[in-house]
Amino acid sequence: MSDILDKLKSISPCYVELSETVLFGQMWHRNVLSTRERSLITVAALTVLNRLEQLPFHLELARKNGLSVEQLSELITHLAFYGGWPVAASALERLALMADKELR
Template identity: 55%
Template sequence: MSKSLDRDSLQQVAPKLAELTQQVLFGDIWKRAVLSPRERSLITLATLSALGHEQQLPWHLEFAQQNGLSREELVELFTHQAFYAGWPAAVTALALLQQENN
């Protein structure tokens, strides 16, 4: 698996996408009051793992913990998700969570 682009490398590769990511995604969408950052992290992790977007999961796992989700809650998210998105998606996400905590 290749490494996901971070903010700096995205800026170098696609400056406009980096700008939109900062201004629209993190400057607006993530700050909207209807859902908390914690809830947005749950939705994001469930979506990324269900769609098999493994490259973005490590960053979002760390971000979710910054947004107040415990490791136990993340494990529960992926356990629950196994029944809706499939075992492979859940187990892949759990493996990445385990790597983040080692």
């Protein structure tokens, strides 16, 4: 699934198993919301909660799920008014790093 889960597997195999089977295995594949919509929701939640450690993984996943850098930028800018200017600035910084990496 990700390098993060691989690192956590040795100290908490149960957490990794639940992440892989329940969160990413079941929740992300329910038909009520698309993976694109789930990515929007997840990036929004991580941004306003200032969970910057998890944000790069989910920004990349959002790109794989069909969201453009422009759409993610618009989402984060919109969130600045609801979650706060500092958390939006931090999220936009992570988005810029990802976008720069994509251009290489």
